[in-house]
Amino acid sequence: MSGEKFKKGGTGTFPAVILAAGKGSRMKAGVPKPLIKLLGLTLLERTLLTCREAGISEFYVVVGYKKREVVRHIKELMKKYEMSIKIIENPEWKKGNGTSVLAVSKHLKSPFFLLMCDHVFDPEIVKKFVETAKFSDICLLAVDKKIDRVVDLEEATKVKMEDGTIVSIGKELKDFDAVDMGLFFCQPCIFDAIEKSVGKGDTSLIGGIKILAEEKKIKGIEAEGEFWIDADTKKNLKAAEKLILSSLIKDEDGYISRYINRKISTRISRVICNFNISPNTITIISFLLSIIAALLFVHTQYIYVLLGGIITQVASIIDGCDGEIARLKFQSNPFGAWLDTVLDRYADVLITASITYACWLIYENVIAWIIGIAAITGFILSSYTRKEYILRYNKRWSDDIMSKLSRRDLRLFGIFVGAILFHPLEAIAVLAIISHVSIIWSFIKERC
Numbered sequence: 001m002s003g004e005k006f007k008k009g010g011t012g013t014f015p016a017v018i019l020a021a022g023k024g025s026r027m028k029a030g031v032p033k034p035l036i037k038l039l040g041l042t043l044l045e046r047t048l049l050t051c052r053e054a055g056i057s058e059f060y061v062v063v064g065y066k067k068r069e070v071v072r073h074i075k076e077l078m079k080k081y082e083m084s085i086k087i088i089e090n091p092e093w094k095k096g097n098g099t100s101v102l103a104v105s106k107h108l109k110s111p112f113f114l115l116m117c118d119h120v121f122d123p124e125i126v127k128k129f130v131e132t133a134k135f136s137d138i139c140l141l142a143v144d145k146k147i148d149r150v151v152d153l154e155e156a157t158k159v160k161m162e163d164g165t166i167v168s169i170g171k172e173l174k175d176f177d178a179v180d181m182g183l184f185f186c187q188p189c190i191f192d193a194i195e196k197s198v199g200k201g202d203t204s205l206i207g208g209i210k211i212l213a214e215e216k217k218i219k220g221i222e223a224e225g226e227f228w229i230d231a232d233t234k235k236n237l238k239a240a241e242k243l244i245l246s247s248l249i250k251d252e253d254g255y256i257s258r259y260i261n262r263k264i265s266t267r268i269s270r271v272i273c274n275f276n277i278s279p280n281t282i283t284i285i286s287f288l289l290s291i292i293a294a295l296l297f298v299h300t301q302y303i304y305v306l307l308g309g310i311i312t313q314v315a316s317i318i319d320g321c322d323g324e325i326a327r328l329k330f331q332s333n334p335f336g337a338w339l340d341t342v343l344d345r346y347a348d349v350l351i352t353a354s355i356t357y358a359c360w361l362i363y364e365n366v367i368a369w370i371i372g373i374a375a376i377t378g379f380i381l382s383s384y385t386r387k388e389y390i391l392r393y394n395k396r397w398s399d400d401i402m403s404k405l406s407r408r409d410l411r412l413f414g415i416f417v418g419a420i421l422f423h424p425l426e427a428i429a430v431l432a433i434i435s436h437v438s439i440i441w442s443f444i445k446e447r448c
Contacts, residue, residue, distance in 0.1 A: 064093025309419020
């Protein structure tokens with residue numbers, strides 16, 4: 001029977017069961033493991049939002065240790081995110097996580113996704129796993145075959161597969177070709193398997209999975225995505241933080257953004273993600289800094305020009321934080337991206353116009369205005385050309401050398417360098433040439 005014939009959650013996919021009943025003694029945090037913070041979000045909150053981004057809208061959270069604190073937090077999350085979460089109490093949580101899965105058996109008779117609240121995933125991994133599970137009529141387990149990237153391999157649950165079917169699983173395995181990632185797609189037969197395992201004295205979830213492996217009722221699906229980690233110790237929690245922050249560096253980042261700005265902006269985002277500061281607020285702060293820089297550039301003395309250049313580069317770094325916070329806290333939305341794009345263009349125009357005006361006051365030559373107009377049109381059109389291409393052709397923009405050279409991070413850095421050298425007009429002249437050449441190059445490349 002196809003998995004799609006079973007009842008699905010509200011968005012066309014299956015519900016998710018999240019195990020949050022354990023004590024998390026290895027963490028030694030003083031609070032229940034689901035409530036431990038990771039880059040501004042609790043582990044449970046991050047798991048729920050990762051699943052929601054993958055299209056899951058119905059959740060069952062199993063609680064046990066310090067259940068009152070955890071339940072209170074769940075109710076806060078339900079209100080904050082308008083989520084549908086059913087709380088399942090497991091009075092036998094001390095016996096093992098298999099009992100937490102069994103606690104759900106009275107509430108679910110159809111397939112479901114199963115996750116641990118202390119496993120942190122690149123959202124893309126969960127998205128692709130969810131898409132794959134739609135077409136499965138047996139249990140699935142996400143596995144990682146890239147053994148070298150597994151953190152704390154000694155404590156990891158190893159998996160041996162034959163033609164995609166899991167034949168053995170356990171921490172003690174010596175012969176293995178993958179690692180269990182703690183992301184499951186379960187058919188109702190999982191409950192019978194755990195019951196059999198409990199009858200043999202093993203109350204763990206893996207005990208039930210071993211039964212399914214013996215009966216050839218579970219397959220391994222190699223995960224596609226950047227990172228995942230079992231954050232069940234303080235050391236692994238720190239590693240999870242590094243993995244998430246490093247994932248903020250995007251392939252389409254320009255050279256300055258990748259090698260300079262991100263090294264600073266991610267450190268700033270790491271701090272401010274713990275406060276209630278929205279990405280849109282950061283966007284506006286960056287824009288206000290650009291206005292200050294523009295006002296400074298109007299003055300012709302070196303100290304003002306230098307300060308204008310420094311603040312321009314600071315604004316460029318802060319401009320990267322809005323997107324980082326949006327991704328860190330799952331707050332990305334079309335309005336925020338739109339606001340950022342529009343204010344960036346306003347900032348570019350203001351800074352360039354103020355440099356042009358100041359240089360005209362010094363040289364009293366129309367060439368200053370010609371350079372300024374050429375720079376403004378180049379800066380605006382390089383962004384417009386990129387977005388129009390994506391809209392018209394419905395495919396990704398090619399990030400070649402010319403494309404990266406025309407990006408905003410290099411423009412603002414170029415203005416910063418020009419201010420240091422006290423030649424801001426010459427800087428925007430060079431940047432204008434690069435912008436227009438890149439636009440022309442994009443047409444030539446497409447036609448050829």
